[in-house]
Amino acid sequence: MLVLGFDMTILNVALPTMASQLGADTGEQQWIADSYLVVFAATMLPAGLLGDRFGRRSMLITGLGIFLVGSLVGTVVSTPGWVIVARTVMGLGAALIMPLALSVVPSLFGPGERTKAIGAISAASALGMPLGPIIGGWLLDHFWWGSVFLVNVPLAAIGILCCALLVPETRDPAAPTVDIGSTLLATLGLGLLVFGIIEGPDHGWGAPLTLLALFSAVALITGLVLRERRRVRPMLDIGLLGQRGFLWNSVAATLVTLVLSGLLFILPPYLQAVLGHDAFGTGVRLLPMMGGLLVAARASAPLIERFGPRVVVPTGLTTLAGAAFLGATTDVGDGYGHTALWLTVVGFGFGFAIVPAMDAALGALPRERAGSGSGLLMTLRQFGGAIGVALLGSLLASGYGDRLRTDGLSPDAADTADDSIVAAHLVADALGDPRLAESANSAYVHGMALVLLVCGATALLAAALTACFLPDSRPSRPSRPTPDKAQAPGGPAGPSGTAGPGDPGSPSDAAGPSGPSGAKPHGDSTGAPGGAPGPAAAPAAPPSPVAGAPDDGRQ
16 A cells, blocks of 8 residues: 555656656646556456455455556656556556455454554555655656656565565455456446546537547446346445445545545646746645645544544545635745645545545445455545546646637647646747746646635535435443443453443454454454454444444345
């Protein structure tokens, strides 16, 4: 997860450099970002099933190997098209890494430890986010743009070594086989949807090509859902979305990812082209957002225990919306101080929304469906990320193009300036035209404000939905029994007679016959979902809704 978090933000910092050194326009930059996300989202579902069936550790190592190969390809290519190919290969590797890194959590950790495990994973991903811009910025200032791919190689190699030596193998031998037809429907449907959104501003939203792509995408995705609903063991487990806890936490996580992906796409060009910072300076100036995220990720666990996700998640989303609306007030003349303020608030909002949402969603999964369920969750998140880059990037391009003034320029120069703000600054420098640079800055800030307004509205919508529909999953804490009614050892109060079954980490809550997590060795799926005690353990009270109640129909 550190590898993936690092790669996500290092590329965003590198996009302006690629625009100038490779001649990549805004559409090509969107595809450099989205080719990774589309393959990532479309292949995570079969990736989760492969891990369930053949071993999660083995598939993790395979994914890291593919990611390493894609990174090596990215270091030697020299055109935007080949960079897109390299990113596609990296997306395939990441599709194996992301869901399987998460799927081992319900198998190895009980409810008392799961929140800590999710926090550790989130912290690893979050740690990679500030390291990416800083290290990537330094590399871009001293080496060629391909160095941002080369730096992934040692990280992926260390990840392979750690998985081989430290991660136990877990699997579900009864997992269904990968459905090639459903995989093709998912890949083509999502790819055409992103294509239509990205190319809409250039070809026109009513153009035949755009409409054909969008309608075909809807038809393919609808066919995927219908096909999966008829399968006994589907790859896309729609039945999991019938559980309120999993559904609405997944909605929250998806919409948060959409907002964050859009923000990370628009910020580096603003910091570099409008404010005039180099790549390293841009990475450093993203630290307030990452710092807020790290603090919130660490502070979310006690808040969840006290108030539950139904309070914490909408609060985080509302905070995120406020930060986006504050950022939409940015003016061309504003310095970095205003940006640092709303970026810090963005980090807090993101951390308080994503960690409890992910924890509660994973807690609702039965252990034997951990791979496919976490694959579905991450597919939804990456789908949100791909749509965020495509939709918000297209909105940015439209807002920028509407406000850019190219009067007096030749047609070729005007077309180049219209491609991106980086291209406009290159044209302005070549022609000695400061008015073009000023117009480009103003146009970009206008487009950025439109994107931030949409991000704020999306976060508010997600906050309203989760406040209304998220189940209250706070752990129940029964009162202590009076001395004359105290339970004997082994009763519901636990072996010590002090800790209740709702207390995190208590023996009756997390411990089973095979260890403190309640999980059996090597991913045996016979244990009760959510870390409930096995047959030899003392009777326990019903688990919290996060872990899944025993009468919800799951085996």
